[in-house]
Amino acid sequence: MDMNDPQDVGAAFWAQILGFTVSEEPPPPDSALGRVRAFAAEHGEDALRDEHFEAAMEGRPLLRDGTVRTGAPKRVARVAA
Template sequence: MDMNDPQQTGITFAEITLGVTVSSEPPDPSSPLGRVRAFTEKYGPEALRQDHIAAAAEGRPLLP
């Protein structure tokens, strides 16, 4: 990490405080984000509702 780059320093701080990892790779298909992305690829983004996000986070199936 380049400590002289304020953007990289901010990203690293966010990763540490939020407990996440910022990546340019696609998410794991079994992760909540991967499941939401697969749903929107199949049904389109207009089919995505708030209850789909909650279902993905809880590990429930995403139904159209």
């Protein structure tokens, strides 16, 4: 991060205001971001889908085919037409 660059300074300021920490070090491997980065390193960035980020934040496994394993299956209500 270049503290002489106004855009970097603004990003750092707003990150602090929002409660985030800007770091140039890699994230811990057991964090959501660490898991996503490990998945991308193994399968390529093109394999990442929105479902992978959601699964990582929820602590679920990241699967190669983009499917997401959840707990119990969701019930679908059928509406008579």
